[in-house]
Amino acid sequence: MDIHEYQAKEIFIKAGLPVPPGDVATTPAEAETLAKELGGRVVVKAQVHTGGRGKAGGVKLASSPEEARGHAEAILGMSINGLTVQKVLITPAEDISSEAYVGVLIDRKKQSATFMVSPEGGVDIEAVAETNPDAILRVPVDPRYGLLPHQAYRMATFLYEDPKLVKQATRVMHQLYTAFSDNSCSLAEINPLIVTPEGDVKAIDAKVSIDDNALPALPEVAAYRDTDAEPPSETKAREAALSFVKLDGNVGCCVNGAGLAMATMDLVKYYGGDPANFLDIGGSSNPDKVVAALEIITADPNVKVILFNIFGGITRCDDVANGIVEATKRIDIQTPIYIRLTGTNETEALAILKDAGFSAYTSMDEVVETAVQFAAQA
Amino acid sequence: MSIFIDTSTRLAVQGITGRDGSFHTQQMVEYGTNVVAGVTPGKGGQSFEAGDRSIPIFNTMDEAVQATGANASVVYVPPAFASGAIMEAADSGVDLVVAITEGIPVQDMTRAYAFVRDRGARLLGPNCPGLISPGKGKVGIIPAQITTEGPVGVVSRSGTLTYEAVHQLTEAGIGQTTCVGIGGDPIIGTNFIDCLEAFTADPDTRAVVMIGEIGGTDEQEAAAWVKANMDIPVVGFIAGQTAPPGRTMGHAGAIISGSAGTAEEKIRVFEENGIAVARRPVDIRDLIKEALGL
Incomplete structure (x- = not known):
């Protein structure tokens, strides 16, 4: 089961991941109010179960609450890959020094959860895998021991050199694995994981799919199902x-x-x-x-x-x-x-x-x- | 000959008192499978009557193995408890664990599979119909009446689609050495190559039918293995040419993610590696006839 970005963010926050604040709006007026609360400079993001939101015009930067309202008006009701947008996520616009990719998924060949990390974030990771496979590090996780400290550290050093960033990213790896295993995910992805000019590592996008077979045991996660999206x-x-x-x-x-x-x-x-x-x-x-x-x-x-x-x-x-x-x-x-x-x-x-x-x-x-x-x- | 099971198989049924477990135990006993024990926690000491057989029930796999010398098990336990039952079976020392249960959470299976592998047991499934060696025995749920003894090995990710293909072979007078359903989940214990290896080592298997579907790349790796290692003909079929990407088609593992998991890609790799691909299920029978010179 795919869940929305704002729901995935909730799961990430519970696992302790550094996720910027934000909330969903279903009307332009709500979007404007939220933008005001978040300081005015925000990103308005369509909440639909499909990729390519940005290309379709479903993700817009606003420099004022009024502009956020205008973007929400345009995006709400828009159709992206056949799906109608009914909610937008309003989140503060972050200044970005660099973008990385961090994901965990079930690798059928290795028959275990496997991390994929790359310093080339903010783009389609499958495209990176094809054009520049060396830019991706894959780390399989033994399900009996979970993510080991040296594995998390190895991935963090693959992304960053600065010890302060490495320290933060190491923590992110552990937190993401916690989110992945506690919620029986088949995929948990941060794209991009950013570094701000102040040197903070933040997860500014969240994508999560839940294993359908695990839903009966996870009523809280099962409640994320959006029947309007199907x-x-x-x-x-x-x-x-x-x-x-x-x-x-x-x-x-x-x-x-x-x-x-x-x-x-x-x-x-x-x-x-x-x-x-x-x-x-x-x-x-x-x-x-x-x-x-x-x-x-x-x-x-x-x-x-x-x-x-x-x-x-x-x-x-x-x-x-x-x-x-x-x-x-x-x-x-x-x-x-x-x-x-x-x-x-x-x-x-x-x-x-x-x-x-x-x-x-x-x-x-x-x-x-x-x-x-x-x-x-x- | 046959693969994975034969007349020396001594089977324990985990979940023998449940609805599916009891029904299929009757069917297996009727077919001549040597069912030596049942396991249901809390029902140890009772017995299960099947035909003229009285099968003792134990609380644990350990007791079942010690008392009866069981060397294989089949799991009909509900999904929430199935991965535990699989690990219990592997821990008891049986060589083969066949998991029929559908709906086991994938992360449970990653743990169970790592455990089974460490114990050196073979896991078939989960979410599979099991296997049948016509004339020798069956473990699982494949209907015996559609099979007959003969020279063709059948391996498949599906249940009823396999029955369809096997039924057509049998109707045409072409029998099978063993029919194996490896299961439709993303994490499974025995893959195509494991079965192809076993069929290659079996002198009675003179041709193999391999039925795959969308999702993953197991078929592609199997095709390369066929080309490098097999002298007997292999006929292939891939289900899901009309499946849309990104959607799970019934089987948890039947989902196209990226370009590798599509039916077109799998068919292309099959053909590249010398596997004759059936376009319709009915063509499987005709291609096997051709391959065997019938």
Whole structure:
């Protein structure tokens, strides 16, 4: 789960990181008041779950509270990569002598948390990794011992020579690791970590992603979820414990298993169609889940056809067939449904579906091709 | 032959009294897997009835291993306790730990994996369907009726997509040595290369199916390994060509971050390294037929 910069700052502050003050505003008037409290010279930053805010005009420097109000007016309601800005962060404008990058993420290859630090901050770190890989130091952390003092010190000396800065940066490394491990992050990033002309090291940006699997154990962090920042269909899917991602096509997909769901979407594309969504209904044949899935899919006005692809292994096909029949009795669906079921108890399942008037198939290719053709003509 | 499990496997089931644990223990016993012990804290001394077998239940893995000589375990424990169960299994001295549980926090897994590695045990999963060696036994949840004995090794990050591919092979009369699901999480104990190494060492495996998906670079490293080390044909499939970047597609590990994790990139690297890539799941069967000269 991605959280907003202002929420990430709260996590950073709890871990003791040197973060400048600031607060969020949802109206231009609030922005002006905050700017006044912060001394007038502020940065107005769009709070959206996407990169490239600066390029899109979502980050602006203001030299007075009035100017901050004007910037907030322009930024609030702006669309950045398809996401509407509903909040802006107001934070004091800092004078900057140098910018560095410090991040911790889960490195799949090393199978541990790994720090990445670079004296080239304030820019896209992936670009630095490509053009100047030597400018990045990577330090894997053994999860049993945590970040060790010499590792933190080594990274700090990679960024700075001045012992005063090294001392501050060493502390930053430990604090960032605390934030990362206490909040089960998959990513915690400071970009940039700045040095002010007075010689203070400060984290002036914060980016944090939380491991979804850890959310049940972290209610305070889970409360950071911003349902306004996601399509309503994804909120509803999560509440129904369905794995769902909205896409732009017109073939609604309902599949058991994540890998098969992706392969089904790919096959829709192969036959010239476009999937409207990713949806993994899981191993369940519970009619409530099927109802929720159908409600979510049919709420999308783009959807011209609904495609079920179920492989019955442990899941019994006849249970799923009964779930579909039951679900369509409970909600009125005008969109045609094409169903493919194969595996355990498929014969019984096909009989149940045909009795209820559905088109049922056993071949994945046949059902996908047929559904795509229908969607193209509809 | 088979990889990782065979007829000498003596299995302990962790979480044997839970809903999933009890159902799948019945299935494993029915298939002929030698389930020697169950472990559920607080239920030691009871027993689990499966067919004509009465399987003793222990409070701890240590007791289970001492009393029954178990040499492998399978974990059906809920996510909050699963990483602890994995470490307990490794500490008890079993050689193989198969973790079925989905939803274990990643940072828990980094600790558990480091621990298991130190103990010298093999971890399969988590968030995986386990493995089956047709005719010999199964550990996990792969439905036995879709498999049959034969010359093809199957390794995959997915569950039902693997069933789809295996089912089509079986329907076409092509059997399998072992089918392994390595799991869909970012941190997993056994990767593609571990399985490819084992298949290469198995004289009965004459071709391998490798089913990958978006996220990470495990497939790319495996492809280079195939080119450098394998003489038998490998057929590949990658799911997620239509997945948008930055979104988790069901499996916690199925997320494109940067250019390396895309399906296009993985397919390109597969082909560069001599792996025949199936465009549709059904093509896996046809490419294997071709590779085996059937």
